[in-house]
Amino acid sequence: MKYKLKKELKTVFDAPAPARKEEFINLLEYPKANRLDFFISQIGYIRKRVWILSLLLFIGTLIGLYFSGASYSFVWVVSSVLPFVSLVTISEIARSITYNMDELEMSCKYNLLEVSLIRIGILGVVNLAVFIGILLLLSGKTDLGFIRLGIYLSTPYLLNCYGSLFVINRSKSRDTVYICGSVTALVSILNSLISIRIYDIYLERNRMFWAIAFIMFAVLSLKEIVKFIKRMEDLKWNSSLTA
Amino acid sequence: MELVIDRLSKHYKNKMAVDRVSLTLKEGVYGLLGANGSGKTTLMRMICGVLKPTSGEVKFNGIDVSEEKFRDLLGYLPQDFGYYPEFTAYDFLLYLSSLKGLTRQRAKDRTSELLKLVGLSDVAKKKIKSFSGGMKQRLGIAQALLNNPKILVLDEPTAGLDPNERVRFRNLISRLGKDRIVLLSTHIVSDVEYIASTILLMKNGQIIHKGPLEEIIRPIEGKVFECLVDCNTAEYLIANYPIINVREEKDKTFLRLVAEKAPCKEAKAVTAVLEDLYLYYFNKEANKSEQLYGIN
Incomplete structure (x- = not known):
């Protein structure tokens, strides 16, 4: 009966327009996403090219190993390609500044610093996974050993990380990524030239040279990463904004 | 809040x-x-x-x-x-x-x-x-x-x-x-x-x-004037008063300006608007730019 009455009433009377609907909606507290949700959402915003290049490099290494075996020349080819992975990673981290999104991102709840840290974290893990994968594939096929091979492959990568971050931390231009691209090309060519010209570069007697270069570039890269994070934290880059 | x-x-x-x-x-x-x-x-x-x-x-x-x-x-x-x-x-x-x-x-x-x-x-x-x-x-x-x-x-x-x-x-x-x-x-x-x-x-x-x-706009209320004057008077007024608007009309010049009292006998006091106040305060900058770009 009640249902029938309600139905009848609806047909007889028009419902009044809601009064102060917007004000009421504004009072409602909507549930907010937590930090984990935010972290997961950011994975989706990493560009496809990062995943594609990482996958291509891994597949390329597999194909190369199948056809040519793990020679010294194959090691320098892989080590000359790895800096391009770091270039894609760094361009992803510096993307906010490149595309002038930095000011908007800085004003958000999860600001530019947090976005940058999450990008560094996700991409660092991806790069490490690709690197370890390649290392595992190659180390079983050569007599270089896991650590030595790791140093040979990672030193040009670290040099590029240092060079590119050095540029990003000091440049105020939004075209920094192009300069980083030039740095990467230079590192890759230099690595190829050294490996071709000095054919005993991977021999046991040069291990001190490699160890020193590896430690030096690792420390310098780390310093530049810290500087990059501090730059976001201290808002020092703001001096580049117009008054 | x-x-x-x-x-x-x-x-x-x-x-x-x-x-x-x-x-x-x-x-x-x-x-x-x-x-x-x-x-x-x-x-x-x-x-x-x-x-x-x-x-x-x-x-x-x-x-x-x-x-x-x-x-x-x-x-x-x-x-x-x-x-x-x-x-x-x-x-x-x-x-x-x-x-x-x-x-x-x-x-x-x-x-x-x-x-x-x-x-x-x-x-x-x-x-x-x-x-x-x-x-x-x-x-x-x-x-x-x-x-x-x-x-x-x-x-x-x-x-x-x-x-x-x-x-x-x-x-x-x-x-x-x-x-x-x-x-x-x-x-x-x-x-x-x-x-x-x-x-x-x-x-x-x-x-x-x-x-x-x-x-x-209170500071300039009663101080905004409009007038239609000949070329010589216009030149004099432009040189001596903060000008808000200038418009050439046949053989005369229409001016809207700010002054303590009527700057000429043709001038009529008009209601001040925010634009008058804005232009009054930023008049110096505007004049500087005009000089910089050679606008007279």
């Missing part, structure tokens, strides 16, 4: 961009009016926590500008903003929703609502790079509203909008000012005149006047 700005300053190497600005803002629309380079953008950036002040502080209900809680209550439209090239309007709003801490479902709902509000529903799936300046500006306004902010800071929100769009946004901003603090900067005087409950006039990094329209 109270936004307190206390002795806020920004000092660059050889320039004081903002000089000890102190304000207390409550619900309503505040129009920040000033010439280019007067410090409007710098002040707004500091209020949004995007720029670190040299000294002073900004607090909203006791929450400092550097805190996450403050940013959670903030909506900001910068004067110039970019976008990732692969983004559509929908992606752009979803991305910024994630940064503003909205849940996925809420972000989708809010994005659709706001795209409708700013009239971009039809092009929601189109790349932003294909948008006109006005469309980008509308998208910028939509992103500022994603988190239903309590403090809304809009730097030149009507720049690039056509007259119809400007009127729509003026109405929207007026509505928004009912239950939040809206601070907007512009040098389009009519925008401020129509929507701002309080006008802040900024010059050389300082707030030189603040108050409602009636109060702010």
Whole structure:
């Protein structure tokens, strides 16, 4: 009966327009996403090219190993390609500044610093996974050993990380990524030239040279990463904004 | 609801961009009016926590500008903003929703609502790079509203909008000012005149006047004159009085100017408007530019 009455009433009377609907909606507290949700959402915003290049490099290494075996020349080819992975990673981290999104991102709840840290974290893990994968594939096929091979492959990568971050931390231009691209090309060519010209570069007697270069570039890269994070934290880059 | 700005300053190497600005803002629309380079953008950036002040502080209900809680209550439209090239309007709003801490479902709902509000529903799936300046500006306004902010800071929100769009946004901003603090900067005087409950006039990094329209134009009330004069009188008046408007009419010149008393017998006192006050205060700069570009 009640249902029938309600139905009848609806047909007889028009419902009044809601009064102060917007004000009421504004009072409602909507549930907010937590930090984990935010972290997961950011994975989706990493560009496809990062995943594609990482996958291509891994597949390329597999194909190369199948056809040519793990020679010294194959090691320098892989080590000359790895800096391009770091270039894609760094361009992803510096993307906010490149595309002038930095000011908007800085004003958000999860600001530019947090976005940058999450990008560094996700991409660092991806790069490490690709690197370890390649290392595992190659180390079983050569007599270089896991650590030595790791140093040979990672030193040009670290040099590029240092060079590119050095540029990003000091440049105020939004075209920094192009300069980083030039740095990467230079590192890759230099690595190829050294490996071709000095054919005993991977021999046991040069291990001190490699160890020193590896430690030096690792420390310098780390310093530049810290500087990059501090730059976001201290808002020092703001001096580049117009008054 | 109270936004307190206390002795806020920004000092660059050889320039004081903002000089000890102190304000207390409550619900309503505040129009920040000033010439280019007067410090409007710098002040707004500091209020949004995007720029670190040299000294002073900004607090909203006791929450400092550097805190996450403050940013959670903030909506900001910068004067110039970019976008990732692969983004559509929908992606752009979803991305910024994630940064503003909205849940996925809420972000989708809010994005659709706001795209409708700013009239971009039809092009929601189109790349932003294909948008006109006005469309980008509308998208910028939509992103500022994603988190239903309590403090809304809009730097030149009507720049690039056509007259119809400007009127729509003026109405929207007026509505928004009912239950939040809206601070907007512009040098389009009519925008401020129509929507701002309080006008802040900024010059050389300082707030030189603040108050409602009636109060702010009081200093030049009864001092604005219009006259139609011959060429020689016009030259004399232009050289000696702050000129608001000049128009050539056949063999005579029409002038609108500011003077303590009638500057010539043809002059008639007229009602002062905000544009008169603005041009009066920024007249020196305008004259300097004219000299610089050789305009006489």
